Amino acid sequence: DGGITQSPKYLFRKEGQNVTLSCEQNLNHDAMYWYRQDPGQGLRLIYYSQIVNDFQKGDIAEGYSVSREKKESFPLTVTSAQKNPTAFYLCASSPDLRRHETNYGYTFGSGTRLTVV
Amino acid sequence: AQSVAQPEDQVNVAEGNPLTVKCTYSVSGNPYLFWYVQYPNRGLQFLLKYITGDNLVKGSYGFEAEFNKSQTSFHLKKPSALVSDSALYFCAVRDSQLSSGSARQLTFGSGTQLTVLP
Numbered sequence: 001d002g003g004i005t006q007s008p009k010y011l012f013r014k015e016g017q018n019v020t021l022s023c024e025q026n027l028n029h030d031a032m033y034w035y036r037q038d039p040g041q042g043l044r045l046i047y048y049s050q051i052v053n054d055f056q057k058g059d060i061a062e063g064y065s066v067s068r069e070k071k072e073s074f075p076l077t078v079t080s081a082q083k084n085p086t087a088f089y090l091c092a093s094s095p096d097l098r099r100h101e102t103n104y105g106y107t108f109g110s111g112t113r114l115t116v117v
Numbered sequence: 118a119q120s121v122a123q124p125e126d127q128v129n130v131a132e133g134n135p136l137t138v139k140c141t142y143s144v145s146g147n148p149y150l151f152w153y154v155q156y157p158n159r160g161l162q163f164l165l166k167y168i169t170g171d172n173l174v175k176g177s178y179g180f181e182a183e184f185n186k187s188q189t190s191f192h193l194k195k196p197s198a199l200v201s202d203s204a205l206y207f208c209a210v211r212d213s214q215l216s217s218g219s220a221r222q223l224t225f226g227s228g229t230q231l232t233v234l235p
Contacts, residue, residue, distance in 0.1 A: 006160075033222075042207070042227035050221065090160055097211075097221040105151045105209070106223055108160035 003027065006091050006109035012117045013078065013085060021076045021112045023091035030096035032074035033106065036060060037088040046089075049074055050096060078114060086116050119144045119212045123226035130198050131234050138193040138229045140208030147213040150191040151223065152182055155205040164206075167191060178202070198233045205230050 004025040013019045023032065031050045035043040045058030049068040063082025068074055074093075078085045092106040120143045130136045142148055149168055153161040165176025172184045182193045193206060208226040 031221075040230070043225045045222075048222065088158070092161075094223075105153075105163055105166060106161075108153075108162070110160045111158065113158065 004091060004093050004107050004109040006089075006112050008112060009110070011112055011114045013114060014117060016080045018077055018079050019114065021078070021089055021091075021114070023074045023076065023109060024072055025074075025093045025107070025109075026072060027093055027107060028071075029093035029107070030071065031094045032068070033092040033094075034058075034064075034066065034074070034076045035090040035092065037090060037111075043090065046076065085114055088113050119148075119210055119224045121208050121210045121224050121226045123206075123208055123229045125229050126227070127230045127232070129232045129234060132200055133197050136193075136195050136198040136202070136231065136233070138206050138208075138231060140191045140193065140226060141189050142191060142208075142210040143189060144210060144212040145214055148189075148191075149211040149213060150182075150184065151209040151211075152176065152180070152191075152193050153207045153209065153225075154178075155207065155228075157204075161207060164193070200233045200235050203231055203233045 007022045033048040034046040044060050046064050047058055047066040049055035052071050055066050055068050065077045089112045091109040094106045095104050122141045151166045152164040154164050155161045164180050165174050167174045167184045175181045180195050184191050205228050207228050209223040211223050
């Protein structure tokens, strides 16, 4: 079955450490997205990528970095510059919305809960 | 620009009663509208979408939503709520006009926590 996989499900980070969250999809989607969700809050866009080797900052990109070397993969690194990284992180993918498939929604992964210890 | 509003942070309803979760939107062109549900510590799951055609859209788990163009609304409904429907619900919109950069993405509402009381 096609889908989008995030790993790990739970991640603990020490102060000053960089950590990388994995997101892999086998849906042949061109676009991928990273969101942050805080308790009781909505979704805030961190980064998105519409094509391999290209990505754009979202609303809260500071302290985060991404890469898009393969169509299937869009890892997110939470750097030590992110002062409050404890949150639930969601990855999503969709067809390339610059074409005509605008009636598609997003497919979401199951999320990674990051906690600073 | 496109935007979506969910005016209620929390909705409580008794099991067996009908439920409504409200959503209003703003777009330049025609809207593509979506509802997602999120259970604790899980990703968002697609419930239903409106693209065109019949204003009443039926989706998963007995949910339906009514598109009202004059009121720019897309409220989620279910005739008889279950305790297992308790979750966080998100409305999302995309503008049909591809020329807008923001139309390349979904814009999500802030979410509504639905609690169904036994």
